[in-house]
Amino acid sequence: MNGSPDSAELEALRLSLEVAVRSVGFSLPLAVLAAWVLTRARFPGRLLLDAFVHLPLVLPPVAVGYVLLLLFGARAPLGAWLRTQFGIQLAFTTAGAALATAVMTFPLMVRAIRLSLENVDRGLEDAARTLGAAPLDRFVSITLPLMLPGILAGAVTAFAAGLGEFGAVITFASNVPGVTRTLPLALYTAMQSPGGDALALRLAILSFALGLLGLLAAEFLVRRVRRYLGG
Amino acid sequence: MLEVSVLKQLGEFRLDATFTAPTPGVIALFGRSGSGKSTLTNAIAGLVAPDSGAITLDGEPLTDVGRSLFVPADLRRIGYVFQDARLFPHLTVLGNVRYGERRRRNAPPLIGFDEVVALLGLARLLPQRPWQLSGGERQRVSLARALLSRPRLLLLDEPLASLDVARREEVLPYLVALRDRLSVPMVYVSHQFDEVLRLATHLVLLEGGRVLAEGAVEEMSLYPELQSIIGPDLVGAVIEGVVTRVSPDTGSAELAVGTGTLHVSLHGAQPGARVRLQLLARDVILATQPVQGLSVRNALASTVIAISDDDYGAALVRVDVGGAIVLARITQDARRALKLRPGDAVWTLVKAVSTRGHTFTLAAGS
Numbered sequence: 001m002n003g004s005p006d007s008a009e010l011e012a013l014r015l016s017l018e019v020a021v022r023s024v025g026f027s028l029p030l031a032v033l034a035a036w037v038l039t040r041a042r043f044p045g046r047l048l049l050d051a052f053v054h055l056p057l058v059l060p061p062v063a064v065g066y067v068l069l070l071l072f073g074a075r076a077p078l079g080a081w082l083r084t085q086f087g088i089q090l091a092f093t094t095a096g097a098a099l100a101t102a103v104m105t106f107p108l109m110v111r112a113i114r115l116s117l118e119n120v121d122r123g124l125e126d127a128a129r130t131l132g133a134a135p136l137d138r139f140v141s142i143t144l145p146l147m148l149p150g151i152l153a154g155a156v157t158a159f160a161a162g163l164g165e166f167g168a169v170i171t172f173a174s175n176v177p178g179v180t181r182t183l184p185l186a187l188y189t190a191m192q193s194p195g196g197d198a199l200a201l202r203l204a205i206l207s208f209a210l211g212l213l214g215l216l217a218a219e220f221l222v223r224r225v226r227r228y229l230g231g
Numbered sequence: 232m233l234e235v236s237v238l239k240q241l242g243e244f245r246l247d248a249t250f251t252a253p254t255p256g257v258i259a260l261f262g263r264s265g266s267g268k269s270t271l272t273n274a275i276a277g278l279v280a281p282d283s284g285a286i287t288l289d290g291e292p293l294t295d296v297g298r299s300l301f302v303p304a305d306l307r308r309i310g311y312v313f314q315d316a317r318l319f320p321h322l323t324v325l326g327n328v329r330y331g332e333r334r335r336r337n338a339p340p341l342i343g344f345d346e347v348v349a350l351l352g353l354a355r356l357l358p359q360r361p362w363q364l365s366g367g368e369r370q371r372v373s374l375a376r377a378l379l380s381r382p383r384l385l386l387l388d389e390p391l392a393s394l395d396v397a398r399r400e401e402v403l404p405y406l407v408a409l410r411d412r413l414s415v416p417m418v419y420v421s422h423q424f425d426e427v428l429r430l431a432t433h434l435v436l437l438e439g440g441r442v443l444a445e446g447a448v449e450e451m452s453l454y455p456e457l458q459s460i461i462g463p464d465l466v467g468a469v470i471e472g473v474v475t476r477v478s479p480d481t482g483s484a485e486l487a488v489g490t491g492t493l494h495v496s497l498h499g500a501q502p503g504a505r506v507r508l509q510l511l512a513r514d515v516i517l518a519t520q521p522v523q524g525l526s527v528r529n530a531l532a533s534t535v536i537a538i539s540d541d542d543y544g545a546a547l548v549r550v551d552v553g554g555a556i557v558l559a560r561i562t563q564d565a566r567r568a569l570k571l572r573p574g575d576a577v578w579t580l581v582k583a584v585s586t587r588g589h590t591f592t593l594a595a596g597s
Contacts, residue, residue, distance in 0.1 A: 131331030
């Protein structure tokens with residue numbers, strides 16, 4: 001072991017949390033929008049969009065990371081534009097790890113939100129219409145609060161899953177200590193290092209505990225909100 | 232005036248309804264389930280866009296397919312009380328009741344918040360959440376919510392249908408009180424004739440997506456096709472009268488009906504009150520000669536106007552009792568035995584107690 005036995009775990013934990021939080025913050029509004037479009041809008045190509053949103057579930061994560069590199073890499077068109085216009089670099093950064101995580105967990109989030117949107121009674125929206133609520137007002141004052149259980153469940157599940165995203169992160173953001181070396185990457189690195197067994201075990205236990213905590217928190221939150229809504 | 236002419240194809244079902252009803256007043260849309268009442272109501276509310284037709288309220292067009300005019304539901308100011316209340320589960324009763332009020336600040340108020348709360352007995356319920364309420368309470372909250380949204384027309388889609396008899400009796404008086412207190416026109420959707428009797432001034436009869444007939448409730452109660460919808464036992468002329476004398480100790484009263492006087496069982500009425508009652512045709516007895524020694528309190532000189540066969544093997548006799556029209560349902564045997572013909576003078580016998588439960592106080596001016 002090295003001089004500060006805790007630092008590697010703590011750093012990985014901190015990074016994992018940061019990446020997961022940023023990925024959820026980034027993808028949540030988009031997931032609500034995607035869920036709404038896929039549930040309520042009727043347009044040609046809806047099925048295609050549906051499949052596209054779910055693609056990360058079935059693709060090898062490495063392939064997702066590779067596509068992100070092709071799009072947002074330093075010399076890729078979008079990546080170059082982002083850097084010259086906004087000074088944003090994604091590849092090999094913590095932000096990039098968050099983006100890769102967001103893409104991977106997006107389907108999970110959309111599914112949960114969509115399920116709750118499908119359960120929203122359209123009759124309540126009609127009632128709001130007759131009471132003078134315009135479309136956006138209706139969405140904010142009726143639909144969104146009623147979707148809250150799904151939004152929470154989606155966010156927490158995506159957060160918990162995001163803590164452990166490996167393939168897309170390591171491909172797109174690489175494995176930079178302190179920048180993109182999140183828990184699973186640190187675990188992988190420790191397993192590859194001679195004498196890293198103890199660290200690997202500690203990281204594995206930490207991942208396990210975090211995941212369990214995340215899922216329990218999701219269930220707890222959803223129950224609280226459901227009770228609040230009287231469902 | 233509410234002018235409605237709507238054509239809407241929904242799968243196999245075709246709604247093709249046209250009617251014109253006076254406002255203010257309570258317009259009953261009456262018919263069996265599946266007759267198109269709800270679709271018609273949704274078209275008036277702006278929740279359903281008709282394939283063709285027009286809807287005009289007090290001269291203002293709300294829908295006119297020919298001119299591509301469709302005022303969105305949120306801008307119509309038409310209050311809607313749904314059969315299932317549709318309270319917002321994430322808001323308290325207070326939040327629900329205030330929902331429409333907050334969004335119509337610029338419209339003239341119909342009734343104040345405090346008055347609605349008092350009138351509908353909601354004070355205790357305000358902090359509660361919808362799932363804590365009984366069915367009757369939910370409907371009262373839904374009613375308050377619609378009233379406070381400052382509507383110029385109120386739609387009530389079978390607001391009592393999901394309630395048991397006791398709960399219905401709990402909510403009905405509130406509806407009557409509202410009708411008497413407010414000048415807002417109402418459209419009351421129902422398939423219960425007693426609700427129509429207690430509330431409505433104008434009746435639109437719907438069957439299979441079409442308007443069978445429409446008119447004042449008294450006039451429509453004589454309409455022959457009504458019996459196929461409400462059944463033979465509920466057929467009976469609806470008549471209006473003014474209370475001339477009450478005997479509180481016996482619970483009876485005298486009513487001036489047409490040129491005659493009718494003795495009825497009536498509790499809590501004051502002399503001078505206008506009363507509407509239904510004389511069930513099956514309870515009305517006809518005699519060709521004066522009768523004596525009977526317990527029947529009313530024996531009224533009258534004239535047979537018309538006789539028709541009803542749908543159930545009996546005969547429906549229409550008689551003129553001093554200017555009021557009354558229906559009597561008699562067997563074909565009785566009709567032959569009495570040799571009844573139009574123009575015959577008869578005595579119409581009505582038991583005072585058989586009018587009981589069908590007395591309805593009408594609002595002044597409605």
